Amino acid sequence: MNDLGGLKYFLGIKVARSKQGIFLSQRKYVLNLLAETEMLDCKSADSPIVQNHHLAMHLNQVPTNKDRYQRLVGRLIYLSHTRPDTYAVSVVSQFMHSPSEAHMGMVERILRYLKSSPGRGIMFSKNDHCRIEGYIDADWAGNITDCQSISGYFTFVGGNLVNWQSKKQKVVALSSAEAEYRGMAK
Incomplete structure (x- = not known):
């Protein structure tokens, strides 16, 4: 070696x-x-x-x-x-x-x-801490072709960005609250 x-x-x-x-x-x-x-x-x-x-x-x-x-x-x-x-x-x-x-x-x-x-x-x-923080957002029926929502999230560990994603949801949400909830659950 x-x-x-x-x-x-x-x-x-x-x-x-x-x-x-x-x-x-x-x-x-x-x-x-x-x-x-x-x-x-x-x-x-x-x-x-x-x-x-x-x-x-x-x-x-x-x-x-x-x-x-x-x-x-x-x-x-x-x-x-x-x-x-x-x-x-x-x-x-x-x-x-x-x-x-x-x-x-x-x-x-x-x-x-x-x-x-x-x-x-x-x-x-x-950093001197290891807190885990997450942020999410979703748009309701953001895709004009199939009316599916798009969710995005960020995850921080100890103040450092470690995970992020933006993805179309699989199911059509009936409201913005449902789109946000589905994004958060995912």
Whole structure:
């Protein structure tokens, strides 16, 4: 066995240690993704998705390159290991089987957002407590195609973000309270 020293990179994730804690980021991965898509010189976006986006499957949609779309969304899913802004990625991943130009435009907006903050990641700070805190939110009938709600949650242990997810609920909720309750129960 060889001692290779402290961990610096692991599967494209940079690990930086300091007195404050451990910082995980995928800056190089983001920059390589932007270079591959020729978006290093593009104008950056301030958010990964527009509010009230209403993305859906339409009968008259203009199809886009399915292989390219699936490859880009797959790379964005891998990027979500160190970035908690996963809602936009979960939205575009719903259209992997039949993407349109509008869906590809949303993927490009996510890439422009990544350009504005390529080094963003997760900091695990040293804290003197181990409290567990959880936060959840759900939108009622957020998906315009099937009226299903979308829930998102964050879990903190000792003040550090350790778990997050954004997912469409399996059942149609009849009210916003029911959507919130189902999200919390899940």
